[in-house]
Amino acid sequence: MSVGIRDVARVAGVSTATVSRALGRGPVSDAVREQVEAAVRATGYRPNLSARRLRSKAAQTIGLIVADIRNPFFTAVSRAVEDAAYAAGMRVILCNTDEDPAREAMYLRLMEEERVTGVIFAPTKVTADGLRADSLSFPTVFIDRSGLPGAHDSVVLDNAAAAASLVDHLVAQGFKRIGGLFGSTSSTARERQAGYAAAMARYDLAPLARSVAPNATAAETEATRWLSQPDRPEALILSNGLMLMGAVRATRTLGLAVPKDLALAGFDNEPWTDLVEPGLTVIEQPVAEIGAQAMRLLFERIEHPGQPVRKVTLSGRAVLRGSTRRG
Template sequence: MKPSIKDVAAASGLSLATVSRALADNGLVNEQTRQKVLAAAEALGYRPNLQARRLRSKQSQTIGLIVADIRNPFFTAVSRAIEDAAYREGIRVLLCNSDEDPAKEAMYLRLMQEEQVGGVIFSPTLSAAAAIAGTTFDFPLITIDRALGDADCVALNNHEALDKLVDHLVANGYRRIGGLFGNTSATGQARHDAYVSAMHRHGLTPDAHRLVPTMDAAQQLVGDRLDAGDAPEALIASNGLTLLGAMRAIRQRGLRIPDDIALAGIDNEAWTELVEPALTVIGQPTYDIGDTAMRMLMNRIHEPALSRRVVALSGELIVRDSTRPRTA
């Protein structure tokens, strides 16, 4: 078996990141450390693969990052983590915003090939996932938040997150629990399915709606239901933008949270704690998602033959007043 960069790290007694920087010769490690790494590599007979050499070359010290909506605070936080991790590796990040548009996704993927980036971190729509299934790229691809074929993926553990939200609401006396779920991504589908499973586990009837995962779409849908007298006892929104839209619709009609309708969601954005009442949410480990994605990409660049990895990180249930126990 050929020696890997991990073997070099073990032999030199240094971290994988330090070894990677030393081999990149980008000035981010001192000369003594670089020589130690080079000596270990020489002793093992380690030779970098083509993708790793390209990433370290003057031609391409860049990775691509294609996010669904940079206005979404989730993707803003994840992007920051990826940029921080890339900076530590001496790598630049080419950021693209797809607006959940498959045509823009395809254009940006072509751009990444033309730019000969070392790798891409991507949050694909369902349409993109179907369109590029089986496509071979010149770079390794890691997905965040959303799965794509055989690509490595890091995301929230959606099943666990929805279990926590539904279990919490049921424990507080809510039975008619509605849900809002995005219709453009595998994540929206996964959260929908997890919600349905959790409701059935409690012997309850699901009340799920799929929609474009934006504030305006959620505000319109929830408003229409409230106007029709069709409100559930509690409502779960599957991301921060739909949560904000639902809250706006409820407040516009002068309804009280949670007395008239309880409200909870995914994404612990700053405003969810500052509104009155503060909202119960699942806090996503956004920084860990971005940092993990970058580490997975570096591993994939150096070891293309690694088995596929799917990392599901746990979210934190943060209970606030918007889901107080029912009094009637």
């Protein structure tokens, strides 16, 4: 049979209250503490966390809700979140929504039932815009995308500036017909597109933007179609790593040389981007920093529930490689 705190108490010759105090933080004499610890070793006692949570109302659990853990951005963020969580003695429950609002709603309900300490959430635009400040019964930090202004803490990339810096770089290299292929569903992609358009306007260049589903296949299909046209762009900006991969595939099948026939630039400095010749110019997101900052905001929100909503905006870093070098 399972050994409980009363078995430990009996062996140690004290009350269950004293055992609880000896194991947690409570005033106990050194002698008693040692007795209890000996009894714990003797019995092989392991506390039951469900009981502890029920009574103490501290779940010591944080929920991490992302679109898909296989997206390298979320993978890296997740690792940072977990490191911070376990360092603070908390567990992490991981959920993949596949950008499906129904699944988002389901997982948010689950989080309520778990009575989690807090949640880190990368919502779709529709869910983010639907969540008012008081919609959620637990502290929540949005990552990657922020929702209604002032409703929730968030940590995001300065997407517009990052996209603009790619345009700056391409213009400096002498490119003029700069196209942009952006994801159609996320608010992140929308911000990047806006930054791109604004930068193009600054240079008096006509923006050439298209939108598709933010995955490699859709991007490859659309890029192939676009680049087959006679008036194809001489440079192309992709709004995330998967789409960049699709674009590379398109250049291969069309036999286009990079950067001679087409310059390429994108987001997410994944390990392979410097392996495909001639190296891809990308915006590197501070992924670990995003996760760590999100946890910091979350902990501070838990500590001071009433404090004003905060939005942390981090800058991307342009990693310049051969794919944007003017022949």
